[in-house]
Amino acid sequence: MRIAFDGTALRPGRTGVGYYTEHLLHHLAQVVSNDELIVISNRAIDTTSPLPPGVRIATPSRRAPRLVWMQTLAVTAIREVEADVAHFTNGMIPLMSRVPAVVTIHDMSLRLYPRHHPTRRVLLNRPLVDLAARRANAIITVSQSAKRDIVGVYGLDPGRVHVVYEAAAPSFKRVLDPAELERVRRRYGIDDRVILYVGTIEPRKNLPRLVEAFASRRGTGELSHQLVCVGPYGWLSRGLEDRIARLNVAHAINFTGYVPFEDLPALYSLAEMFVYPSMYEGFGLPVIEAMACGAPVITGRTPALTEIGGGAIQHVDRIESDELGRAMVALARSRDRRDELSAAGLARASTFSWRRAASESLEIYRDVATARSRVRAEPGRPVQMATPGGPGRSSGSARPDGAGRSGRSGGPGGSVRSGGSGKWGRAGGSGRWGTWGRTGGSGGTGAAQPSVGVAQTSTDVLFGQAYFLRFDPKLWEARQPYAPLGALYAAACVRARGYSVALFDAMLAASESEWAAALDRHRPRFAVIYEDNFNYLSKMCLLRMRQAALTMIDAARA
Template sequence: MKVAIDMRALPRTGIGNYSQALFEGLPKLFPATIKTVSVADNVIISRQKLRGYINRLSRLWWEQQKLPNLLRKNQVDILHNPMNHGLPIKQVCKSVVTIHDVIPLVFSDQYLKTFVERTYYNLALKVAISRSSMIITDSAFSMNEIIKYLDVPIKKIRVIPLACGKEFKPVLEMNRLKNVREKFGLRRPFLLTIGGNEPRKNVARLINSFEGISEKYSVDLAVVGGDWRGSGFSKGIMKANNVYFLGSVEQEELVALYSSAELFVFPSLYEGFGLPILEAMACGSPVVASNTSSIPEVAGDAALLFDPRDQEDMNRTIRGILGSREIKEELKQKGFERAKQFTWENTLNKTMEAYRYVLS
């Protein structure tokens, strides 16, 4: 079986890591059965309006003209696109697409602001749905959202959860932890959150509720994530006391930050999966998170949940953990066990089952 994996997702992103895991992991796990080949167009979509339009046209041309020829030349049995859409209309082999979420449709005013963006996204999704033999998604929640927003029959969708990499584990070397904390100026105990200023990540609401927590428990807040689509936090948020904006960090730094944090807080309004929850758990950080979308499905009983739109509930939940060593330790141990339930071996095995079904 020869499977082409679309590798256009940017490296060091969630979808990029997923693509890499498929490309490298499948032939290692099934060496006698499967061979993977990489296909990519090397086009990066610019945020500048005119350049972005040209980029999208270039991408469409590659998908609809060049990609089918590559698949035919390489005698590919299945094309798997792991990045929500991007399948050719002209079918020369079976196709599988992973639709991780429908976030641009749920928050269209933030993600699809222009007519061109809306047209491109909706057209690409329609092609992906109509031309794919199977749709893979990360959670039961996302499956139901795909059915709701895209009217896809349930029999065409298969839920295959993600996993975090083996590098996400507690850092025990004190010098490594110390160096990372010194690099980012984190001299006191700190809470960690991820998401930058992307609106659905809801970090601004967490920052607004943090001052009282910081005063009572003598903790800081470290925020990982860069500016979203070129826009930063408001000046008022940036001036918040005891909040450190770390920007984008290297993966090994992120592992050390998870391992050092008193608590990982994930206040997101909407996720298709929520991989940072598992990453934090695997590194030994107690987790508090939103009670919305796919997050309860991923967290199970290993995190305390709050209403992400209720600042008082968020504040109360965080305080409840910071004030109890017993709860923190219980969540830490439950988190280790929960993270173990999600493995790349399981993801790859289920993906291979999906491929076999498509070819049967």
């Protein structure tokens, strides 16, 4: 079995998903025997330690934005390495790839708590995660709590969602070497008594409540500790500094910023307690890491943290300043309770294993690849066409009665509809690095393949978009293409209804002649040019771009 493994999260400065990806990859390399593991990514990858020689790496010569790569070049990469299955570790998959896909969805915060994410992330990422959840052959998630959220939000068959627990990396253990502890203490300015937080500093992690609780108890003299916050600044985090200044506690709070992986075990080991006031988690990797290093842990009763912590953590019923403050003071005053929680945490953390996570993931890959092989062996079935006006029709979808939405009928190439509600896709930009998803032959666009086991006599719908980057000199010079998300969504919806579809992306195409070549190759029943006619073609674009769209329409009608 040849496994394509998503390495896009393996970049410098990585946090939770990046460490999940790295730990799983290293341990997969240990458990595969006759299988081949190939890392694909939009850029050169970065790992804490070298990958074993048997792991292949396939990355482009030039870095591409992740969203662009995922919906364009990833399709080509998977095909070129001839993967039997592909695992994407951060909630998205290439929508037009024919290769069976496994996706890890870590939590449902984009759906359940969108206010805790930047608007751009919600608008761009959430629809792609939604599509991945419905289109992937299998979903991996990291806790039973996260599984319940995924199944509940999407109404999925629970059998498609597999829980594979994360773990602390093997290097996370209590550090006893005085020289190493002193090195880390000096490097980060750590005091003798420390309350520790580790994680990105962003709204969902609820740092303001921890700061308020700490400031209150420090002001009363009940705590003499230093609060050390380890992690990069995230979205909406800068206002925290103003709050700290108003509370007059800046002298007792140490923000270290991002800390290298190798220094984290010593920081956990120096902590008298670890406090994690997050409002929502899929797993909560810092909690396991803290327990593996012997740090007593305080958290709220977030379902995932309750599940992961078992009886080895100190819970507060409500993540409020008073309750957090009381819990920290009680733990600071009781060495026996700290020792009890430390021992329980060490035992609990030892029950989680990256090697087991890798073995369980590998079994999911095998099941998905085997199921695909069985379907391939079945006789072909005719394409089930959607009924006119039936459920699931979306802007830009073709009608089987032979008419586009505008009512225009075309010649042998089928009817042409330029338009539909392409505004969202245009707002996100459309484009790609090269011709989209080629499936063979010389040049031209690539077809999104029909569902497995479905006989294909010709392409039903060829989707295209008319934005040629090279026709806009300023943007061409800036080298900033975009994925045609609107067209991708439309194509995915149409293919989900049983149509065979292909996609032409003009972003890096040389001219309209490549569209003509795509028409000749695919001979579609319908050609759809997915643009926002009113706002884009009639008002905003260059004259040359408008002429290109009209030329594409004429070519499809010919």
